[in-house]
Amino acid sequence: LLSLCGDRLGLGRTFLTRPGHAGSPRLETGGFWHTVTRVVTVRPWLSILGGGGLLLLASLPMLEMRLGFNGLQTFPKTLEVSKAFAILQRDFTAGYLQPVDIVLQGEIAAPEVWHGLSAFLTLLRHDPAQMFLEVDPLEAFQQNEAKGLAVLSVPMQGDINSLATRQALARLRQAYIPHAFATAPVAVFVGGAAGAKDDLARVAARAAGDALC
Numbered sequence: 001l002l003s004l005c006g007d008r009l010g011l012g013r014t015f016l017t018r019p020g021h022a023g024s025p026r027l028e029t030g031g032f033w034h035t036v037t038r039v040v041t042v043r044p045w046l047s048i049l050g051g052g053g054l055l056l057l058a059s060l061p062m063l064e065m066r067l068g069f070n071g072l073q074t075f076p077k078t079l080e081v082s083k084a085f086a087i088l089q090r091d092f093t094a095g096y097l098q099p100v101d102i103v104l105q106g107e108i109a110a111p112e113v114w115h116g117l118s119a120f121l122t123l124l125r126h127d128p129a130q131m132f133l134e135v136d137p138l139e140a141f142q143q144n145e146a147k148g149l150a151v152l153s154v155p156m157q158g159d160i161n162s163l164a165t166r167q168a169l170a171r172l173r174q175a176y177i178p179h180a181f182a183t184a185p186v187a188v189f190v191g192g193a194a195g196a197k198d199d200l201a202r203v204a205a206r207a208a209g210d211a212l213c
Contacts, residue, residue: 098156098160098192098193098194099140099153099154099155099156099192099194100153100154100155100156100169100172100190100191100192100194100195101151101152101153101154101190101191101192101195102120102151102152102153102154102177102188102189102190102191103149103150103151103188103189103190103191104143104149104150104151104152104181104184104186104187104188105148105149105186105187105188105189106148106184106185106186106187107148107185107186108143108144108145108148108149108150108186109145110184110185110186112181112183112184112185113150113181113184113185113186115183115184116180116181116182116183116184116186117137117141117152117180119179119180120152120176120177120180120181121135121137123175123176123179123180124154124176127168127171129164129167129168130157131156131157131158131164131165131168132154132155132156132157132168133154133155133156133157135152135153135154135155137152140152140153140154153192156168156194160193160194160197161197165194165198166198166201169190169194169195169198172190173190177190
């Protein structure tokens, strides 16, 4: 517009108006933007509260936002991929494909470690949501005493991206492991695909909270 009108724009003369006539008398005598400008200038706090209130209302959906991964639970049950996963879970136990790895580091041969493993497996069997599948310690437990390392693979029910899986991992980390290995001379870590995705989701949640603050 400036390249077309040049200096004439400031004088009120454009190709849409006659020379010597202002473009719009409403700029001085009234109009919507004139009223808005006057209200904002005279009562700035009222404008801040009104604008801030609208922004808060627009951000309310953030309270229900769930951070994480879009697992199969977000897809319609009628899709072929959902049906295929249901068949895998029902007939082949898909949880064995991506188990949770419980890594022990320390004095693996200590008696407290074996007592802790027994208590840990008992807690898994009595999980209220029954998210953890049966574990055979002879097959699922591998150890390297020379390096002081051991790993226990624990298969889980359902989709590892689901909310139920994240809640089960929270019980695993915050209740089962501290209770079972309280006296064992080892450090316990949770890994595997499910553990890694849970860690990433928690990091994303903390980052989103920091960004909002």
